[in-house]
Amino acid sequence: MNHDTAVDRACAALADAQRILFITGAGISADSGLPTYRGIGGLYHERLTAEGLTIEEALSGEMMAQRPDIAWRYIAEIEANCRDARPNAAHRLIAELERERSGVWVLTQNVDGLHRAAGSQKLIEVHGTVHRLRCTECPHNRNVPDFSGLSLPPACPLCGGVLRPDVVLFGEMLPTHALDRLQTILAGGLDAVVSIGTTSVFPYIAGPVWWAQQHGIAVVEINPGDTEVSHLASVRLRMGAAQAMQEIWGRLHPA
Structure with a gap:
């Protein structure tokens, strides 16, 4: 045709x-x-993070729970690279x-x-969307235009818990x-x-x-x-x- x-x-x-x-x-x-492999995760196609992790490991729900600093490091890096889209x-x-x-x-x-x-x-x-953050400890959530100015990992203003993007992480x-x-x-x-x-x-x-x-x-x-x-x-x-x-x-x- x-x-x-x-x-x-x-x-x-x-x-x-x-x-x-x-x-x-x-x-x-x-x-x-924006890159097409793994959506915004395409920046890490076929290469490991500085910690020797695959992007699937770094951006997993388990990593967010155990080492939110690592998960946030790569979420923020990816968001920064895509911010002007x-x-x-x-x-x-x-x-x-x-x-x-x-x-x-x-x-x-x-x-x-x-x-x-x-x-x-x-x-x-x-x-989900990277433009909404939610607390891992309480019901608080809020919309954000981008991640500029956030301390990483960001803390919930209500309870002090870790905020995370309202996205489905690996696993x-x-x-x-x-x-x-x-x-x-x-x-x-x-x-x-x-x-x-x-x-x-x-x-x-x-x-x-x-x-x-x-x-x-x-x-x-x-x-x-x-x-x-x-x-x-x-x-x-x-x-x-x-x-x-x-x-x-x-x-x-x-x-």
Whole structure:
């Protein structure tokens, strides 16, 4: 299938769709300058930390509990390297579609907050966000624009406990409220599923694509490479997220 035909088919699948689930991974933020391997953890691809740890060990729930200074050192370093990132066209156009149609949702693995910054409100941040801190000892939590000015590890102003980013660290369970919300969306029915910039290696990310395929619902995949769900897609756009969403938007909204 040539490029123009694939874009036309993607547009046909989305033209009348009101209920769309966008599933996004690190690839959607690549055009914002963020690395794609392990999302923002891509800075440590194939290299160890100064302590001789893998990034999975350094950014684990166990490390946060036992040595929060180590976990925070690398969380803060990664956040600092990604601090200037801004939403790109893909983030912005998904948010525009949400405003335009009644049932557009985003399920994202990314913790960078770029979907929210672009204006998406029907958003499931299944791995959390680095822009919210919560206390490990009491219910206190607060939003932060970035980590500049924080003492590491930061202390809770209420109880003195350690604050941590409200993200799912390696070895931790996913938030049940996020998974419950996803199940509610699927139970309510969808017109299309769009997978963007994710290899879909996690069952909870591939699951909605399998569900859509089994229910005869159109699946559009936007990814330059092959993924775990490519064979399930109704239409595949082998390109970056920003370019693909701009082409789709342009054809759905001709001048």
